[in-house]
Amino acid sequence: MIINPAVKRIARPTAWKLALLGGFVTQLLLIVFVTVIGLQQLGVTTDNLNKVVDVHMRNQELTKTMVTAARERTLTMLILTQVDDPFDQDALMMQFYNQGGRFATARLALLEQPLNTRERELIAEQGRLTSLAVPIQNEIIDLIAAGRSAEAGEMVIKQAIPIQNQVMVALSQLDAETHRVSTAASNQARAEHGVARWWIYLLSGAALLLGLLVATVVFYFSARISREREQLATHDTLTGLPNRMLFKDRLEQSLIRAKRHQTLVGVMFIDLDRFKRVNDTLGHAIGDLLICEVARRLRQTVRADDIVARLGGDEFVVVINDVVALTPILQGVEKMLGVVIEPYTLDGREIFSSCSIGVSVYPNDGATSVDLLKHADTAMYHAKNNGRNRFQLYDTAMNAMAEERLQLETDLHHAQERGELVFHYQPQLNLESGRIHAVEALIRWQHPDKGLLAPAAFLSMLEETGGIVSVGRQLLLAACQQTARWQAAGFTDLNVAVNLSGREFWHDTLIANVSDALAQSGLPAHALQLELTEGIFMEDVDAAVDRIRALKALGIAVSVDDFGTGYSSLAHLKRFPLDVLKIDRYFVKDLPNAPANEALIRSILALCKGLGLGTVAEGIETRAQLESLRKLGCQIVQGYFISRPVPADQIIALLGRDWLQAFDLAA
Numbered sequence: 001m002i003i004n005p006a007v008k009r010i011a012r013p014t015a016w017k018l019a020l021l022g023g024f025v026t027q028l029l030l031i032v033f034v035t036v037i038g039l040q041q042l043g044v045t046t047d048n049l050n051k052v053v054d055v056h057m058r059n060q061e062l063t064k065t066m067v068t069a070a071r072e073r074t075l076t077m078l079i080l081t082q083v084d085d086p087f088d089q090d091a092l093m094m095q096f097y098n099q100g101g102r103f104a105t106a107r108l109a110l111l112e113q114p115l116n117t118r119e120r121e122l123i124a125e126q127g128r129l130t131s132l133a134v135p136i137q138n139e140i141i142d143l144i145a146a147g148r149s150a151e152a153g154e155m156v157i158k159q160a161i162p163i164q165n166q167v168m169v170a171l172s173q174l175d176a177e178t179h180r181v182s183t184a185a186s187n188q189a190r191a192e193h194g195v196a197r198w199w200i201y202l203l204s205g206a207a208l209l210l211g212l213l214v215a216t217v218v219f220y221f222s223a224r225i226s227r228e229r230e231q232l233a234t235h236d237t238l239t240g241l242p243n244r245m246l247f248k249d250r251l252e253q254s255l256i257r258a259k260r261h262q263t264l265v266g267v268m269f270i271d272l273d274r275f276k277r278v279n280d281t282l283g284h285a286i287g288d289l290l291i292c293e294v295a296r297r298l299r300q301t302v303r304a305d306d307i308v309a310r311l312g313g314d315e316f317v318v319v320i321n322d323v324v325a326l327t328p329i330l331q332g333v334e335k336m337l338g339v340v341i342e343p344y345t346l347d348g349r350e351i352f353s354s355c356s357i358g359v360s361v362y363p364n365d366g367a368t369s370v371d372l373l374k375h376a377d378t379a380m381y382h383a384k385n386n387g388r389n390r391f392q393l394y395d396t397a398m399n400a401m402a403e404e405r406l407q408l409e410t411d412l413h414h415a416q417e418r419g420e421l422v423f424h425y426q427p428q429l430n431l432e433s434g435r436i437h438a439v440e441a442l443i444r445w446q447h448p449d450k451g452l453l454a455p456a457a458f459l460s461m462l463e464e465t466g467g468i469v470s471v472g473r474q475l476l477l478a479a480c481q482q483t484a485r486w487q488a489a490g491f492t493d494l495n496v497a498v499n500l501s502g503r504e505f506w507h508d509t510l511i512a513n514v515s516d517a518l519a520q521s522g523l524p525a526h527a528l529q530l531e532l533t534e535g536i537f538m539e540d541v542d543a544a545v546d547r548i549r550a551l552k553a554l555g556i557a558v559s560v561d562d563f564g565t566g567y568s569s570l571a572h573l574k575r576f577p578l579d580v581l582k583i584d585r586y587f588v589k590d591l592p593n594a595p596a597n598e599a600l601i602r603s604i605l606a607l608c609k610g611l612g613l614g615t616v617a618e619g620i621e622t623r624a625q626l627e628s629l630r631k632l633g634c635q636i637v638q639g640y641f642i643s644r645p646v647p648a649d650q651i652i653a654l655l656g657r658d659w660l661q662a663f664d665l666a667a
């Protein structure tokens with residue numbers, strides 16, 4: 001079966017689910033990654049910053065301590081030179097050594113700190129200068145201790161302070177360097193912090209974008225899937241047309257509009273004729289192609305706002321909206337019949353089809369969608385029973401008929417086992433010999449209540465249910481056995497013609513059934529003729545030709561019935577290996593006052609002669625018709641004028657008769 005692409009997509013929802021899950025997981029991982037990296041980076045840069053701040057502050061503090069201690073020591077030295085009191089001198093001396101101690105401790109601590117080369121060079125320089133200053137200071141202290149304060153004061157000013165100034169220069173350079181280093185380090189830490197921040201911005205932005213992307217994809221696909229689900233729920237997967245559910249909804253809307261505007265709505269129930277046979281014989285793929293093509297053609301024949309839906313199988317329904325008279329509805333129906341019957345080329349094969357259409361009209365035939373559809377369906381059945389490839393308007397009497405039909409269907413179910421289905425036989429007269437040349441077996445139903453029923457009342461039901469195949473097999477055997485008995489009774493040249501429906505013709509068991517019937521009855525194969533209608537051939541010309549050849553290989557004859565009434569042309573005739581052509585009663589009924597029909601019959605006879613085909617003219621109801629056909633050169637004739645179909649036990653009497661004499665045609 002051909003499947004709409006939407007279905008395939010829906011059939012694999014896990015692919016989308018996996019894709020979406022993948023998107024979410026990636027996004028989640030990205031967010032976790034961003035958070036971890038961001039926090040880590042921030043931690044590192046914060047640590048760096050803290051370290052820089054700590055080191056910087058400590059270095060500066062130590063440098064400052066050294067500067068202060070050095071300054072205070074020099075000052076203390078100067079004061080010592082001016083103080084005479086020995087207690088004050090002692091106290092100042094203590095201060096002097098303390099300051100020296102502070103200086104040395106600060107210097108040692110500074111040397112422990114992380115320092116660059118320049119800083120170490122400056123400390124070394126300071127050390128060198130201090131080592132020059134210390135002996136001078138010691139000398140000054142000694143002079144003070146010796147009470148030579150004036151000399152010591154002079155030495156402070158002339159030697160200690162200048163060398164101390166050089167120490168201070170080195171220390172201030174050290175301080176500047178420490179400041180420069182810490183500023184550079186903090187700038188770098190700030191820059192790293194900035195980079196980390198930018199990374200966080202970037203990755204968060206990416207996560208946000210990915211999130212948006214995933215959300216967009218989720219939105220897009222969930223919208224698409226729900227659109228496709230809706231399409232699936234409301235449309236036929238094969239043709240893409242609205243299905244029964246959507247059709248009902250649209251029809252109801254049409255009815256509301258029609259009620260408001262007081263317009264008509266035409267509902268057409270369309271069923272393809274003998275579609276099952278196409279499916280059974282050519283396969284479902286061709287059947288599907290045919291359905292799609294019919295759907296396309298129907299859609300093309302109506303306006304955009306009219307509805308074309310497929311209810312299932314080979315059933316379509318078309319709704320024509322907003323019309324004020326019946327004419328446009330009927331024109332639409334005619335158009336549809338016309339487009340459906342156009343030949344189809346499917347998968348390289350030429351195929352013929354037709355349809356039967358039942359029409360119901362709002363408000364005349366119903367006010368609700370349910371009633372209108374039911375009535376259009378009922379009308380469609382009538383169109384089918386009336387011969388197919390036609391339309392039928394709904395009529396209230398049809399409901400009763402539909403019920404009757406249902407009852408008949410139930411009865412028919414039991415008819416075969418009760419032996420109620422039998423053959424009646426209608427003779428075919430040879431106008432040259434005046435004898436019955438053959439009998440045509442025609443099915444009858446001996447209904448317990450309704451009496452004898454003709455095939456028109458039940459044959460289509462038998463075909464639809466498929467019961468025709470087993471009934472046909474049983475009756476074929478009966479006809480062969482009956483004819484064998486007539487032959488045994490002395491009518492050795494008698495032939496029998498048995499009708500085959502399309503379903504029987506295309507059924508797998510056909511060849512076996514025919515050869516079994518011949519074998520079981522002992523009837524010579526040449527005495528059996530199978531009658532086919534031209535519609536059967538036209539469904540699939542090549543396959544039909546093969547089948548007819550297989551039948552003829554059994555030795556039987558094959559005839560074509562109702563030829564010329566359908567849509568085939570005489571040109572097709574030569575393609576089929578047939579033996580007999582039956583001239584339909586349509587051409588006979590107006591004889592002898594129909595020159596056109598006479599001309600037609602004359603040309604059919606000439607054509608058949610040319611093709612080596614025998615002919616049988618059907619439906620002779622009057623003597624005038626008989627004479628007319630005789631004059632035209634028709635040799636075998638059949639019709640009520642000779643005899644109606646009769647039960648088997650009445651045939652013997654007809655077989656023994658000299659018909660030329662009986663009809664006074666001997667001359």
Ligand SMILES: Nc1nc2c(ncn2[C@@H]2O[C@@H]3COP(=O)(O)O[C@H]4[C@@H](O)[C@H](n5cnc6c(=O)[nH]c(N)nc65)O[C@@H]4COP(=O)(O)O[C@H]3[C@H]2O)c(=O)[nH]1
Nearest residue numbers: 442443454455499500501561619620621638639640641645
């Ligand atoms: N108006 C008129 N009608 C005449 C005249 N002479 C014969 N007929 C009728 O014309 C039909 C001829 O059979 P058909 O064309 O094969 O058409 C047959 C055939 O297609 C089908 N049929 C009959 N028996 C069988 C059967 O056993 N199997 C299958 N598959 N189809 C059958 O049913 C169709 C109708 O059969 P019947 O009702 O028996 O109708 C028969 C017959 O009774 C006449 O002079 N005037």
